[in-house]
Amino acid sequence: MKRLLGKKILFLGASTYFYEAAMYAKENGAYIIAVDKRPKEECIVKQIADEEYLMDTTDIKSIKDLVLKKNIDGIYPGASEVNIPIAIKVANETGIAKYCEENQWEMATNKAIFKDVCRKFDVPVTPVFNVIEPIDKEQISKLEFPLVTKPVDNNGSTGISICENSEDFIKAYKKAKEASKCGEVLVEKKMNFEKSLIAHYTAQDGEVIFCGLTDKESNRINKNSAPVMSIQFMPSKLTDRFKEKINKKIINMLKGIDIKYGPIWIEVFYDGEEFFLNEIGYRYGGSLTYYPVDYFFGINQMHLLVNYLATGKPLYDNFENIKEISDRETHEYCILPMQVKHGKIKAINGLEELLKEKFVYAFIQSHIVNDVIEETGTTHQVFGYIHLVAENRKQLIKYIDYVKKSIEILDENNEDMLNILYCR
Numbered sequence: 538m539k540r541l542l543g544k545k546i547l548f549l550g551a552s553t554y555f556y557e558a559a560m561y562a563k564e565n566g567a568y569i570i571a572v573d574k575r576p577k578e579e580c581i582v583k584q585i586a587d588e589e590y591l592m593d594t595t596d597i598k599s600i601k602d603l604v605l606k607k608n609i610d611g612i613y614p615g616a617s618e619v620n621i622p623i624a625i626k627v628a629n630e631t632g633i634a635k636y637c638e639e640n641q642w643e644m645a646t647n648k649a650i651f652k653d654v655c656r657k658f659d660v661p662v663t664p665v666f667n668v669i670e671p672i673d674k675e676q677i678s679k680l681e682f683p684l685v686t687k688p689v690d691n692n693g694s695t696g697i698s699i700c701e702n703s704e705d706f707i708k709a710y711k712k713a714k715e716a717s718k719c720g721e722v723l724v725e726k727k728m729n730f731e732k733s734l735i736a737h738y739t740a741q742d743g744e745v746i747f748c749g750l751t752d753k754e755s756n757r758i759n760k761n762s763a764p765v766m767s768i769q770f771m772p773s774k775l776t777d778r779f780k781e782k783i784n785k786k787i788i789n790m791l792k793g794i795d796i797k798y799g800p801i802w803i804e805v806f807y808d809g810e811e812f813f814l815n816e817i818g819y820r821y822g823g824s825l826t827y828y829p830v831d832y833f834f835g836i837n838q839m840h841l842l843v844n845y846l847a848t849g850k851p852l853y854d855n856f857e858n859i860k861e862i863s864d865r866e867t868h869e870y871c872i873l874p875m876q877v878k879h880g881k882i883k884a885i886n887g888l889e890e891l892l893k894e895k896f897v898y899a900f901i902q903s904h905i906v907n908d909v910i911e912e913t914g915t916t917h918q919v920f921g922y923i924h925l926v927a928e929n930r931k932q933l934i935k936y937i938d939y940v941k942k943s944i945e946i947l948d949e950n951n952e953d954m955l956n957i958l959y960c961r
Contacts, residue, residue: 542566544610544847547603549594549620551580553902554825558613558839559585567847570607572600594620601627609633611846616820618646634849636798636842637819644794645819648723649689652814658790660783661813663806664726672710677703683727686710688717695915697763699727728806728813730755730764734773736784737826738791738801739836741845741856745791745801747784748830749861750776751872753804756958758876762914767958768937769872770930771829775807783812798845800838802826824872824922828899832870832926833861868926869933870898873940875920877904878956879912880948887944891923896936899924910954920946920955 544567548555551573559569559582571586574593583589588607592599594617604612604627611634612627614620622642628635637645644650655662666680686709688696696716698709713722733755737748750773755764773779783805791801800821806813821827827838836859844852853859882904892900902921904910910918923940927933937959946954 539564539566540844541847544568545570545607546843546847547572547600547607547609547612548582548586549600549612549614549624550617551575551582551586551589553581554617554823555582555613555615556585558615558843561840562613562843562847567843570603570609572603595623597623597626601630604631604633610848611843613843613846616823616825618820621820634846636845638795641794641796641819645817647690647719648687648816649721651817654794655790655814658786658793660786660790661811663728663813663815666724666726668710668722668724672707677706680706680724681726685723685725685727685730686713687723687725688713689721689723690718691716699730699763728808728815733815734775734779734805734807734812735769735822735826736779736787736803736805737830738788738803739830739834739838739841740791740796740798740801741841741853742851743792743795743797744857745788745796746857746859747780747788748834748836750779751829754959756961758914758918758956758958759912765876765914765916765919765958766824766872766874768874769824769829770933771833771870771872772866779805779812787814799842800827800830823916824874825899825901825924826872828924829870829872832898833865833868834859835862868928869930870927871925871933871937873923873925873937873957873959874916875923875940875944876918876956876958877910877920877946877954878948879910879918880950880952880954881909882906882946882954883949883951884947885944886947891940891943894936894939896925896927897923898926 546562546567548571551571569586570588571582572590572592573580577583612624614624625635652662683701686698696713700706700709733753735751735753739748751769751771752773753769754767756767757764802818804815821838831837841852900923904920925936941960948954
């Protein structure tokens with residue numbers, strides 16, 4: 538049975554990040570409408586859509602008019618922090634389904650609000666320092682270094698600085714403030730950014746279940762940038778301790794703020810004794826973290842979202858009783874970001890052959906030939922995210938080395954741009 542037969546779904550964005558969702562919708566009978574400000578030849582989803590429009594996805598009035606004119610049943614915004622709030626506003630004005638409320642989205646994109654919510658539910662968070670403008674020497678003298686300055690409402694490591702001493706503080710604070718949409722800055726105790734955890738949860742019809750814990754490693758692309766993800770391994774060696782110490786509190790918090798549907802990820806720090814929540818995403822990760830959740834638990838968060846936004850109905854039966862797939866409990870999984878140096882991409886060699894390997898579970902490409910890569914030190918310098926599976930860690934490390942050796946990304950001078958952080 539095609540569960541989406543007769544449903545019209547509007548895709549806010551038509552890049553490769555939306556392709557699998559669009560194919561799932563089409564294969565289940567949905568009528569696909571894609572909007573993107575780029576032309577059809579640059580947008581893979583436009584090429585498979587039933588209708589496509591050259592339109593800015595942030596143009597709320599035009600999106601709303603299209604929803605009403607075409608009798609659209611649901612809007613799929615993917616994992617975009619730009620498009621999700623647009624989808625929420627249009628849904629509120631047209632009455633179609635949405636998985637996230639405006640106040641929940643504000644909490645998920647404002648680190649200060651999220652920390653307040655955690656405190657309300659007695660969930661430990663990264664310690665913060667109270668700084669009041671104008672900042673004087675007396676305030677700075679009371680801070681404990683090293684510390685971190687970050688915008689309360691930005692992602693992808695944008696605007697984040699690690700301050701080792703007081704001389705760096707004012708410059709770092711200004712950088713964070715300029716990167717904040719609302720002009721607010723968080724000043725936090727420096728935790729172990731190089732090694733953190735990502736906890737995954739899925740909500741359906743008000744029920745929230747734990748969907749795995751990953752070990753996340755981070756590193757700097759260049760010496761002046763903030764750390765970005767260099768790899769994620771799943772399952773984490775701390776999974777049992779995490780579930781014992783803090784998992785129930787987190788689920789209670791998520792239910793307490795009335796989360797009903799969708800994927801949730803939470804970054805967590807561990808100091809050897811306690812877990813501290815750092816930030817939350819009420820969406821799947823940009824590296825398409827619904828893949829490992831599906832691999833280990835058989836829950837496809839993307840399918841769940843597409844289905845709910847189009848029908849307003851749950852996807853899985855006996856959802857609260859879903860457990861980890863038994864014969865995969867001992868498997869090893871990793872998400873490997875493939876960073877590149879700055880320059881213009883002239884050629885990509887070896888990728889097609891690499892993706893035929895059985896140990897490649899998924900690949901999400903961010904850049905193509907002729908893209909210009911700026912030296913931002915952020916996730917903009919990620920060529921793509923490759924997902925690998927193996928029966929053990931030793932085997933997985935061999936596969937990572939194979940990835941590094943089998944692909945070549947050349948700039949206009951025929952120099953290799955590939956610079957995978959984990960393989961440095």
